[in-house]
Amino acid sequence: MTIIELPKPVRAQAITSIQHYFEENMSEPIGELAAGLLLSFFIEEIGPVIYNHAISEAQTRLQQRVSDLNGELYADAFQYWPRLDARKRKNSR
Structure with missing residues (x-):
């Protein structure tokens, strides 16, 4: 990993x-x-720890989202007729 560079x-x-x-504490x-x-010193010594932790959290979050793709995006097929029947039943009441 390259050293973290901060914009000027x-x-x-x-x-x-x-x-x-x-000034306030020392x-x-x-x-x-x-x-x-x-x-x-802090960027070089501690920066990678913070970076790695952030990457780990991002991976966990992405894995949770990917594992729930079926729940999020699944679409039932061949639903035209069941929906039409349901609308007909609703309208006939």
Whole structure:
């Protein structure tokens, strides 16, 4: 798998968010370079775990949908006459 690449605007927002987190929760602020390096580390080290989990969830969801295709899409054949008879019975009441 290739390294996850963030678009520049998204990366800039993520760096700003890391800096904000450090300002609010840590005793010392973090600079833009350090925040960028920390982001790169997390993307490389933890990103694949998150990616793999998302793929696994997507596979499970797709398998559930595919296994229920008959229930979702099955159409009874040769229903013209039974429906016509049902309409006739309904109209004769």
